[in-house]
Amino acid sequence: MRPLIQEIQTAHTPKSLVENLQDERGIILLRSNSFDSPQARYSFVTVNPFLTFSSFGSQCELCFANEIQIQFGNPWHLLDALMSRFELLDEIDLPFPLGGAFGYWGYDLKNFTEPKLPRRAVNDLELPDCRVGFYDSVAVFDHQLGKVFIVSTGLNADGSRNEKKAQSQLEFWNVKLSEKELPQGRRDTEENQKLSSLRLCASVAKINSNLSRNDFISKVHRAQKYIRAGDIYQVNLSHRLTAQYELAGWEFFKKLSAVSPAPFSAFLDCGEFQIASSSPEQFLRMSGSHIVTRPIKGTRPRDTDPTRDAQLAYELQTSAKELAELVMITDLLRNDLGKVCEYASVQVPELAKLEKFAQVQHLVSTVEGRLRKDMTHFAAFASCFPGGSITGAPKFRAMEIIDELEPISRGPYCGAIGYLGFNRESQLSIAIRTAICAREKVYFNVGAGIVADSSPEAEYDETLAKAAGFLAALKFALPARLSPQPASRYSIDVS
Numbered sequence: 086m087r088p089l090i091q092e093i094q095t096a097h098t099p100k101s102l103v104e105n106l107q108d109e110r111g112i113i114l115l116r117s118n119s120f121d122s123p124q125a126r127y128s129f130v131t132v133n134p135f136l137t138f139s140s141f142g143s144q145c146e147l148c149f150a151n152e153i154q155i156q157f158g159n160p161w162h163l164l165d166a167l168m169s170r171f172e173l174l175d176e177i178d179l180p181f182p183l184g185g186a187f188g189y190w191g192y193d194l195k196n197f198t199e200p201k202l203p204r205r206a207v208n209d210l211e212l213p214d215c216r217v218g219f220y221d222s223v224a225v226f227d228h229q230l231g232k233v234f235i236v237s238t239g240l241n242a243d244g245s246r247n248e249k250k251a252q253s254q255l256e257f258w259n260v261k262l263s264e265k266e267l268p269q270g271r272r273d274t275e276e277n278q279k280l281s282s283l284r285l286c287a288s289v290a291k292i293n294s295n296l297s298r299n300d301f302i303s304k305v306h307r308a309q310k311y312i313r314a315g316d317i318y319q320v321n322l323s324h325r326l327t328a329q330y331e332l333a334g335w336e337f338f339k340k341l342s343a344v345s346p347a348p349f350s351a352f353l354d355c356g357e358f359q360i361a362s363s364s365p366e367q368f369l370r371m372s373g374s375h376i377v378t379r380p381i382k383g384t385r386p387r388d389t390d391p392t393r394d395a396q397l398a399y400e401l402q403t404s405a406k407e408l409a410e411l412v413m414i415t416d417l418l419r420n421d422l423g424k425v426c427e428y429a430s431v432q433v434p435e436l437a438k439l440e441k442f443a444q445v446q447h448l449v450s451t452v453e454g455r456l457r458k459d460m461t462h463f464a465a466f467a468s469c470f471p472g473g474s475i476t477g478a479p480k481f482r483a484m485e486i487i488d489e490l491e492p493i494s495r496g497p498y499c500g501a502i503g504y505l506g507f508n509r510e511s512q513l514s515i516a517i518r519t520a521i522c523a524r525e526k527v528y529f530n531v532g533a534g535i536v537a538d539s540s541p542e543a544e545y546d547e548t549l550a551k552a553a554g555f556l557a558a559l560k561f562a563l564p565a566r567l568s569p570q571p572a573s574r575y576s577i578d579v580s
Contacts, residue, residue, distance in 0.1 A: 086248045088176060088183045088238040089255050095233050095262040099128040099226050100339070103352065105261050106132050107335070111218045112354040113187045115503065115512075116342065117228070124367055124379070125348040127181055128226040129504065134187075134218030136242045138164060140194075141213055149242040159197045160215060161467040168463045170244040171219065173507040180372065181225045182506025184238040188217035189353060189360060189502045189516060192495040195471050195484055202484055208494040210523065215500075216355045222254040224262065233262065238507070292556070295493055296324040298545055304490045305541035311486055312537045319413055320477035320486050322544075323532030325493060326552060328559055334359025334522030337558060341520065345443050345554025349514035351502045358523035360497055363554055365442050366449075366515040368472045368501050369465070373509055374456045376422060376465060380414045380474040381515075382534055383407030383448035386550045387441065398446055402439055407448060410534050411437055415450040417473040417480060425465040426454035444553035462511045466501070472515045475499040475532065497521060498530035518554060529555040 097105075099116050106112055109132035117125040137148040140160035147154040156163060164186070173183050191214045196202050221240040226233050235258040239251030296304070301324055308320050330337060338352040338361035347363040367379040383404065385397040401407055415433060422431045431454035440449050456465055476499075477483025503513035521528040531548040533539075 086246055089251050091235045093233050093235055093262050097262055099130050102130050105264050109133055114352040116350040117348050126229045129223055131187055131220040131223040134220050136219040138217045139213040140215050161197050165463045171240055171507045176508050182504055182510045183236050183508040184221050185504045185506040186217050186219055187504040189497045190215045191497045191500040192471055198470050203488050205488045206491055206494040212496050224258055293327045294324050301545050302541040305535050305544055308535045317483050318478045319410055319534055319536045320483045321475050321532050321534050323530045326529045328527055330527040331525045337361050337522050340558035344557040360521055362502055362519040364514040364517050368513045368515045371462045371511040376456050377453040378418050379449055379451050380418050381447045381449050382411035382414050384445050384547050386445055406538055408437055410536050411448050413478050414474050417478045418452050421469045422452055422454045425460050425468050427457055430455040445550055462505050462509055
């Protein structure tokens with residue numbers, strides 16, 4: 086049987102559709118709109134995976150039909166085998182996934198890409214290294230054409246396909262996309278009631294960081310010693326902010342996406358925790374044999390004064406340090422793609438392009454190539470993981486130093502969020518500007534790329550500029566007297 090693909094007329098947006106799906110399992114929203122770029126054409130909503138894969142080191146859990154199987158091994162290898170079970174390579178050529186593996190792949194999967202790497206950091210949140218759902222149906226929003234499609238494959242966990250199941254899922258999405266969304270007035274009233282309730286019971290007194298300003302600056306100095314010794318050219322260092330947050334993860338995502346819109350926003354309901362991301366950075370886009378990565382390096386804050394904003398942009402574009410850092414990482418990713426692409430097919434069509442977002446502006450490069458015929462999307466993803474823009478160069482030694490200098494596990498941060506389509510249409514973002522909502526708290530990592538001539542104080546301030554969206558989202562939930570100040574003036578305390 087062929088997948089069922091239906092265009093449907095609906096008044097729903099991706100976000101309002103998710104509002105109507107709150108009782109479903111494993112909600113995932115990948116929301117790419119409000120941006121005039123080819124990378125931001127589609128949004129995807131999917132629920133109720135027929136198979137869920139989680140890994141904790143080498144222990145992997147497969148959950149399907151209310152049954153859990155435990156397997157031990159390399160999560161990359163086990164996931165690759167599962168992906169091959171569900172391939173739909175002979176179907177109609179479409180630019181969006183016909184079902185797929187949707188979820189997150191956390192930074193610590195690096196230890197299975199590079200088995201010789203140490204694993205010193207403490208996984209204090211005890212989150213899975215990855216959480217991936219296999220979904221047989223998806224709602225697709227094409228923002229370029231203004232159309233909405235339902236895709237239903239009828240896939241089962243054993244790889245078989247069931248026409249009755251495909252039709253049932255098609256009807257499910259038809260109902261959800263036809264239901265009236267919660268009226269805006271009622272939605273606002275309910276939301277205000279939740280916020281008022283939170284203000285009455287909030288126990289938040291501060292936002293904590295696992296590293297003080299002085300501790301972070303000290304670690305930058307240590308990283309620069311490695312650079313001067315010739316171990317590395319550049320390394321990304323981060324710290325983690327924590328705040329009390331008693332609302333659901335979906336509520337935080339709505340606030341984050343409102344104040345800090347980004348082309349690769351994402352919400353993942355992982356059951357006992359949720360992930361809310363407003364990532365600006367594309368890690369990999371793979372369509373058939375074509376592969377693209379778009380690394381970001383160099384950051385300046387935005388300013389409400391257009392003249393000052395333009396000055397900051399000019400300062401960024403003419404900074405020898407920022408340009409050198411981006412060129413270094415662009416070359417690293419060119420080499421990463423070279424490992425999985427046809428000889429001489431890797432090109433750099435864009436170098437150091439300025440892109441502006443709500444709180445910050447960045448320099449971005451584009452690197453692309455043509456995958457070898459024997460290279461699956463999943464194998465290419467695993468080979469390039471994690472993205473070089475959030476490790477450093479050379480990648481292996483930079484990751485060793487990160488493990489030495491960062492005391493707690495990065496978790497989903499600096500891994501990847503997105504999908505690997507069963508029909509070889511795949512897209513993954515770098516999991517930056519990404520919050521974890523768990524145990525009535527919200528966690529948010531921020532980092533900076535360190536090079537030889539970095540100013541440690543300026544690098545710390547850059548991390549707070551990157552946290553501006555996180556701080557702005559929190560002010561909707563904090564009592565007025567505790568509302569965060571602009572990042573440059575906000576005091577981060579040590580937990």
